[in-house]
Amino acid sequence: MEKKQIQKIIDVNRLLLQQFGIPKQNSVQPSPLDMLIGTILSQNTNDKNSYQAYKNLKTKYPKWEEAHKAGRVSIEKEIRIAGLGYQKSKAIMEVLNGLNKRFGKYSLDDIIGNNDEMILTQLTAFKGIGVKTASCVLLFALGRNVCPVDTHVHRTVNRLRIVNENTPDKTFKKLNENFPPKIAHSFHTNLIRLGREICKPKSPSCGICPLFDLCHYELKNSTSTKITEQKSFMLLDNI
Template identity: 30%
Template sequence: MCAKNSNKVDKSIDFIIEKLEEIYTLRIFEDSDPFRVLIRTILSQRTRDENTDAASALLFSKFSTPETIAFAPVEEVEVLIKKSGFYHVKARRVKEVSRIIHEDYNDTVPDNLKELLSLPGVGRKTANCVLVYGFHEDAIPVDVHVHRISNRIGLVNTRNPDETELELMKVIPKEYWLPLNDLFVQFGQTICRPIGPKHEICPIAEVCDYYNEIQKE
């Protein structure tokens, strides 16, 4: 699918970022340890943020390095990350990723997309999260929030997160890539929710295609 009119995007993205930065504090520099970002993002798959936070905190309170997670008993890892859901699969995945980071990369998470994507269970969203939150490199991690909001506003017209990432990279100036995921995630959790978006307090309603269509009805 193609991006929406680029002139509209150029005119509105400055406004969108400015308005979201007025109400949200960027969290991309809070915990920027690449390994923690990598494991946390793996645990975040198919679960709520609060469950990811709880599972990550428990895991890192007991095992905090690639080596210790790699050699930890799988049953113990399962107990620690249980709140993240699908914990049998995720426990084995984080152990395998940790083993590879320990043995093949000398406990250092790779800082490029190709090598990150070679890790088991690591897709583009996870890899881009590591680049943005772990290394502060320009990338656009596209999760459910970014995919939904980008299409809802009218920045893109895409069918899946991978398409959304590629189209956003074409139409969003690179200076906005780094904060975009963090701002859209917070926005999607509090205002631009999947069900029952809070149009009445939305700071960017005037440039939102979805809201403008509703107003016409």
């Protein structure tokens, strides 16, 4: 990424911190394997359902070894609430099988000393684990300065012209080429919030967007002037 794009990430992060504050972090970092399975469960569902599915699974099988022994169908039963039960239970079994075969234990401890790129390669080698899931482990369980790219991050960083890519995986690669230090967690988390609440897929609320002045999206809603300007016009009307 060029210098001006890197500066834009820093500016976006600053404005999002002003708007949304510092995102909360877990007081206890989850283990990489817990995070990996939690992220599998979170695909295509909301936080509430994926958390419930994770809770169901851990209550029934407190150790991953027990879930592995119980098998795919039993796992699927516990995680139904998160949807895509077949695919998710298959991906979980692939991970547990792979770990058992490769390391003889149900843990990712043997890979956590590796560099980011190597960990991404090792995690995405499991069937059903994509770059987004693997990069969530890097950021949230290992505290690495890596910005995962989901649909919200992909949409917003492309609209902002920080990158110009047509798939989330390409966006991830470009964005993380030389990501500015120490801000991946706040940038990623606040950008998802922006994507959910303001920079929505079909009708972005550009009029209330804290990034309005930085944004070069060609379909930026130019008819909706910034909310502050709207408010001052309303105030003028009332005089």
